[in-house]
Amino acid sequence: MSTTENPTSTPVRPLWQSASLPPGAPSNVQPPEGQDLITINFGPNHPSTHGVLRLIVTLDGEVVVGLDADIGYVHTGFEKNFEQKTYWKGIPYAPRMDYVAFFANELAYVHAVERLIEIDVPERARWIRTLFAELNRIHSHLIYLGTSGVELGAISLFFYCLRERDKVLDLFEMVTGVRMHDRYPQFGGVAEDLPKGFYAEARKFCDDMPRRIDEYIDLVAGNSIWIDRYQGIGCITPEMAIAMGLSGPNLRACGVPYDIRRATPYLVYDQLEFDVVTADKGDAYDRLMCRVKEMYESVKLIEQCLDSMPGGPVMSDDRKYVLPPRSELQTSMESLIHHFKLVTEGFRPPAGQLYEAIESPRGEFGCFLVSDGGPKPWRIHFRAPSFVSLQVTAMMSERRYIADLIAVVGSLDGVMGEADR
Amino acid sequence: MAVTPVSINKAVRVGDLEQYVMLTTVEKAIAWSSSNSIWPAGFGLACCAIEMMSLPSPRYDIARFGAEVFRSSPRQADLLIVSGRVAHKMAPAVRQVYDQMLVPKWVMAMGACSSSGGMFANYAILQGVDKIIPVDVHVPGCPPRPEAVVDGLMVIQKKIRAGIAPAYELEKSKA
Amino acid sequence: MSADELAAAVEAAVPGALEAHSDAADMPTLTVRRESLLDVCRHLRDALGRNFLSAVSAVDYLGYGEEVAGYFGTERGRDINRTGSWGSAETPEPMPHRFAVYYHLAHIDMTETAPPDRVRLRVWLDEGESVPSVVEIWPTADWHEREQYDLMGIEFSGHPNLKRLIMPSDWDGHPLRKDYPIGGEPVQFTDAI
Numbered sequence: 001m002s003t004t005e006n007p008t009s010t011p012v013r014p015l016w017q018s019a020s021l022p023p024g025a026p027s028n029v030q031p032p033e034g035q036d037l038i039t040i041n042f043g044p045n046h047p048s049t050h051g052v053l054r055l056i057v058t059l060d061g062e063v064v065v066g067l068d069a070d071i072g073y074v075h076t077g078f079e080k081n082f083e084q085k086t087y088w089k090g091i092p093y094a095p096r097m098d099y100v101a102f103f104a105n106e107l108a109y110v111h112a113v114e115r116l117i118e119i120d121v122p123e124r125a126r127w128i129r130t131l132f133a134e135l136n137r138i139h140s141h142l143i144y145l146g147t148s149g150v151e152l153g154a155i156s157l158f159f160y161c162l163r164e165r166d167k168v169l170d171l172f173e174m175v176t177g178v179r180m181h182d183r184y185p186q187f188g189g190v191a192e193d194l195p196k197g198f199y200a201e202a203r204k205f206c207d208d209m210p211r212r213i214d215e216y217i218d219l220v221a222g223n224s225i226w227i228d229r230y231q232g233i234g235c236i237t238p239e240m241a242i243a244m245g246l247s248g249p250n251l252r253a254c255g256v257p258y259d260i261r262r263a264t265p266y267l268v269y270d271q272l273e274f275d276v277v278t279a280d281k282g283d284a285y286d287r288l289m290c291r292v293k294e295m296y297e298s299v300k301l302i303e304q305c306l307d308s309m310p311g312g313p314v315m316s317d318d319r320k321y322v323l324p325p326r327s328e329l330q331t332s333m334e335s336l337i338h339h340f341k342l343v344t345e346g347f348r349p350p351a352g353q354l355y356e357a358i359e360s361p362r363g364e365f366g367c368f369l370v371s372d373g374g375p376k377p378w379r380i381h382f383r384a385p386s387f388v389s390l391q392v393t394a395m396m397s398e399r400r401y402i403a404d405l406i407a408v409v410g411s412l413d414g415v416m417g418e419a420d421r
Numbered sequence: 422m423a424v425t426p427v428s429i430n431k432a433v434r435v436g437d438l439e440q441y442v443m444l445t446t447v448e449k450a451i452a453w454s455s456s457n458s459i460w461p462a463g464f465g466l467a468c469c470a471i472e473m474m475s476l477p478s479p480r481y482d483i484a485r486f487g488a489e490v491f492r493s494s495p496r497q498a499d500l501l502i503v504s505g506r507v508a509h510k511m512a513p514a515v516r517q518v519y520d521q522m523l524v525p526k527w528v529m530a531m532g533a534c535s536s537s538g539g540m541f542a543n544y545a546i547l548q549g550v551d552k553i554i555p556v557d558v559h560v561p562g563c564p565p566r567p568e569a570v571v572d573g574l575m576v577i578q579k580k581i582r583a584g585i586a587p588a589y590e591l592e593k594s595k596a
Numbered sequence: 597m598s599a600d601e602l603a604a605a606v607e608a609a610v611p612g613a614l615e616a617h618s619d620a621a622d623m624p625t626l627t628v629r630r631e632s633l634l635d636v637c638r639h640l641r642d643a644l645g646r647n648f649l650s651a652v653s654a655v656d657y658l659g660y661g662e663e664v665a666g667y668f669g670t671e672r673g674r675d676i677n678r679t680g681s682w683g684s685a686e687t688p689e690p691m692p693h694r695f696a697v698y699y700h701l702a703h704i705d706m707t708e709t710a711p712p713d714r715v716r717l718r719v720w721l722d723e724g725e726s727v728p729s730v731v732e733i734w735p736t737a738d739w740h741e742r743e744q745y746d747l748m749g750i751e752f753s754g755h756p757n758l759k760r761l762i763m764p765s766d767w768d769g770h771p772l773r774k775d776y777p778i779g780g781e782p783v784q785f786t787d788a789i
Contacts, residue, residue: 024757025731025738026736026738027757071762072760072761072764079747080771080778081778084778115622238706239706243734243735243736245650245734251704256706257708260712263710263711264712276709351688352620353655355622355650355714366700368653368700372661378657378660379653379655379772381653388736388740
């Protein structure tokens with residue numbers, strides 16, 4: 001069914017027809033003239049806008065004919081705040097950008113600075129960071145799955161995902177002391193070692209999780225309502241996806257096997273075995289299945305990390321950049337001075353700039369860091385994958401129903417905190 | 422107001438009346454029922470929203486406080502949990518959502534950012550949502566644990582049962 | 597490809613386009629003249645395979661390399677004699693112009709997971725100058741350029757929709773510039789680091 005009685009009504013774009021660039025700006029669709037259209041405001045407070053996204057949608061009946069996205073409702077001035085603080089004091093700011101995949105933000109920032117100061121991170125710390133990066137990936141995909149369920153009306157899935165998410169956060173809390181927004185990756189390693197009892201709990205989690213993911217796939221993959229609402233929605237060709245800057249599961253669902261963990265391995269990913277999950281049609285259903293299957297891969301990676309975790313220190317002992325252990329402060333004068341200088345002044349990396357990209361659960365999360373040789377960064381710019389992927393909302397939902405718009409926004413898995421920064 | 426249920430198949434004497442009848446004031450009865458059915462408005466802004474999302478989850482379960490139904494429409498909501506940092510661009514929307522709520526209404530400023538601007542003392546963030554709306558309870562944390570938010574909810578419950586007026590009335594009486 | 601090879605390839609296609617090139621710590625960096633930016637970008641995308649634009653970042657170098665550099669809007673500046681705001685022990689080389697716009701490009705292979713061969717382009721700008729928009733080459737630049745216009749005030753000529761994206765549409769000023777104060781309200785420990 002595509003038209004109403006009104007002969008000027010817009011036909012609905014058929015299923016499986018890919019998005020094309022609208023004329024004018026790529027990221028918004030201008031409504032056509034001369035029709036009986038209504039313009040509605042969607043957000044910023046809306047149950048399914050994944051945070052505070054405002055969409056100005058022009059509708060012809062229930063068909064979207066114009067879309068403009070207005071973001072910035074949670075703009076926090078992160079980049080300016082980083083310039084005010086020394087590098088070490090900036091670490092707590094980093095996880096609060098993409099607040100769902102918080103570990104990935106911290107990793108990108110910490111990696112960028114470590115590369116600038118050229119510090120060696122002990123092997124055990126890199127393995128621990130990998131483990132938590134994969135735990136965070138599971139956390140992010142669980143939240144994605146749960147909120148997708150809420151948007152489509154499948155609210156039970158939300159409760160299942162939250163149950164698992166709490167188990168992931170228990171593991172985080174066991175090690176770092178907080179559920180979210182840990183300041184765990186520090187320059188030169190991680191803040192603390194894994195406590196006793198962590199391995200047992202983590203293994204219990206890994207044994208349990210694949211069964212749960214099977215449950216989720218059973219719930220959604222065969223569900224005819226879910227398939228109707230997700231298959232054929234938000235199709236995009238691989239060339240258009242690359243041109244519009246998509247990365248991560250959004251891009252891999254189109255069939256492009258680009259995963260930064262495999263292409264430019266960081267941490268210990270070159271020593272670990274995992275599959276790069278791709279799909280072929282590039283619609284919302286494929287993006288969903290890519291993320292669900294990535295959860296299996298993450299569980300495999302966590303098990304490998306638990307099996308092969310080396311012993312050793314978790315923090316570099318380069319006292320020019322790393323705080324000395326507190327016990328030394330009572331006996332060593334140099335340690336006391338280093339501690340004082342690092343906390344009050346901060347270290348001074350060499351002047352220069354670099355761009356460090358990691359594979360966040362949303363895609364390529366990049367940190368462009370410009371240093372002037374002082375203790376505070378001169379400029380930090382974060383390349384947020386949600387910021388980029390929100391641009392395709394307009395072209396994906398053009399000439400589709402408004403219900404599909406909601407499915408599209410959800411399937412792109414955008415987090416407004418990192419889109420606005 | 423605890424009363425042991427007693428079978429009333431036997432003849433009731435006037436002296437036994439207290440066992441069968443509860444006496445209270447209308448205000449207390451209303452306060453008791455409204456404190457046990459505070460419906461929050463789904464108003465998640467940033468990181469605190471992710472912790473707020475885990476409130477109806479099986480582990481922290483605010484359904485036992487009667488607060489499980491997060492209303493999408495502010496007109497049906499009693500409690501506005503401002504969870505997250507309020508940017509200056511978002512402030513008019515927050516105020517509008519607050520105005521659309523019907524009295525009596527309560528506001529919980531969840532987290533450091535909505536209480537005071539948090540770690541973001543800059544051009545973009547409103548330094549405390551109590552600059553634009555009257556707040557009943559501030560919950561500290563960044564983000565506060567779900568238990569802390571439940572504790573904040575219980576504080577609001579205690580306020581209601583104690584007969585303390587919501588914040589907007591207190592501000593009116595101060596002015 | 598190293599910076600030299602890349603620079604040679606680009607110079608061969610678009611003569612006179614590059615001002616400089618170097619191998620920075622992480623990727624080759626080419627400094628491109630503003631006028632030849634579009635030709636260089638097209639060559640990089642079509643002939644050299646850089647089909648993915650990661651980010652467009654603008655940097656404000658106002659006060660870079662000075663002993664006392666600061667945010668001119670506030671009393672707190674980077675005064676090396678003031679506690680908590682130390683400048684550099686060695687002042688770096690000052691930059692030739694006030695603004696630089698950086699483009700981070702990568703190559704994404706359609707069929708296999710290959711290294712992305714990242715490249716960084718840099719365009720120098722002064723206050724008031726505009727840089728051509730690369731939207732028709734990489735459509736993803738749409739919002740990146742709008743964001744840099746909004747926060748840094750860089751004009752991208754030829755952009756179809758250059759409006760404020762992040763700040764409210766009636767906001768005054770460009771917040772990420774170095775002469776824009778950090779804002780907030782003064783409280784008891786505002787001046788502590």
